[in-house]
Amino acid sequence: QVQLQESGPGLVKPSETLSLTCAVSSYFVTSGHHWGWIRQPPGMGLEWIGNIHYSGTTYLNSSLRSRVTMSVDTSKNQFSLRLSSVTAADTAVYYCTRFGWADGLAFWGQGTMVTVSS
Amino acid sequence: DIQMTQSPSAMSASVGDRVTITCRASQDISNSLAWFQQKPGKVPKHLIYASSSLQSGVPSRFSGSGSGTEFTLTISSLQPEDFATYYCLQHKSYPLTFGGGTKVEIK
Numbered sequence: 001q002v003q004l005q006e007s008g009p010g011l012v013k014p015s016e017t018l019s020l021t022c023a024v025s026s027y028f029v030t031s032g033h034h035w036g037w038i039r040q041p042p043g044m045g046l047e048w049i050g051n052i053h054y055s056g057t058t059y060l061n062s063s064l065r066s067r068v069t070m071s072v073d074t075s076k077n078q079f080s081l082r083l084s085s086v087t088a089a090d091t092a093v094y095y096c097t098r099f100g101w102a103d104g105l106a107f108w109g110q111g112t113m114v115t116v117s118s
Numbered sequence: 119d120i121q122m123t124q125s126p127s128a129m130s131a132s133v134g135d136r137v138t139i140t141c142r143a144s145q146d147i148s149n150s151l152a153w154f155q156q157k158p159g160k161v162p163k164h165l166i167y168a169s170s171s172l173q174s175g176v177p178s179r180f181s182g183s184g185s186g187t188e189f190t191l192t193i194s195s196l197q198p199e200d201f202a203t204y205y206c207l208q209h210k211s212y213p214l215t216f217g218g219g220t221k222v223e224i225k
Contacts (some may be wrong), residue, residue, distance in 0.1 A: 046154075046162065046205055048214040059212040062119070095161065103167040104152035104209035111161055 002027040004096045004109035012090075012116050018083040022096030022109055029072055030054045034099040035079045037070070038108075039092040047092075051099050052079055086116045120144050120208050124217030130225040137193040139220045141206035144187075150210035151189045153182055157202045166191065167209070196222070 008020035022035070029035060036051030036059075050060035052070040060068050069082040083090060094114055098107040121144035131137050141151065149169035154162040164173045166182040169189060179194045193200055201224055206217040 045219045046207075046216045048216065051212070051214075061213050099209070099214070101150075101209065103171075104150075104164070104207055105154075105214075106164050106167065106173065108161050108164075 002098055002107040004098065004107060006094060006096050006109045006112040008112060008114070010113055010115060012086055012114060013118050014087055014116055015085055018081070018086050018090060018094075018114055018116075020081045020094055020096070020112065020114070021078055022080070023076070023078045024098075025077075027098070029077050029079060030074055032100075034059070035072065036097050036099055037081045038095045038097055038105070039090075040095070040111075041089075041092040049081065049083075049094075088116050090114070091116045119213055120147060120211065120215050122206055122208055122215050122217040124204075124206055124220050126220060127218060128221040128223065130223050131196050132225045133196055133198055135196045135225075137196050137200075137222060139191045139204055139206075139222075141184075141189045141191070141217050142187055143189075143208055146186050147208045147210035149185045150208055151182070151184065152207045152209055153180075153191045154205045154207065155200075155202045156205065162205065165204075 003025040005023045012018045034051040037049040052058045054072045067084045072079045093111045095111045096109040097105045123142045151169045153166040156162040170182045181192045203219045203221045
């Protein structure tokens, strides 16, 4: 069973860069699946941020594209998200996910709350 | 981008009721539609994918149907543990897009 675990700071200052990592267990990131991030602001719905293939190809939400960087570290079997120039609107629970065209977003991490505040 | 419109946004129902939630896509997504259940403070739970395929371990009272642009999630007999918010997701193409959610509350 695939397991995903997010890690990173829970508090980020406005205008700084949010950085999260997702460690993958019991599955290789070099599989044919895509790996990605979903976020959910408090009391609101789910927003797809983007996905990455281990080759480095990324697929990003156009509304966040200019601020998002994603990467994969195959040696550590993990992938990462960087979101620059954050504001309070970026405060959310961030989930890492595994995506497949056949079954969609079947696997999620536990989520990590990130608050943007000075 | 493919827009996903869920209805209703909220509903009240009683234990034992049959509940139907609808999701409409702004363009043909074939059968690439998934449903999630989310309880407060919890991770969204993957219920159904490819419109009607039940994720392993999900009770059989949950079912999904539809293709093209119109899809439904049905709970045949609502149980106390089913009160939650439900989201649809199209997994046909990037960008992936979610519906706005349907909150199922106790009547």
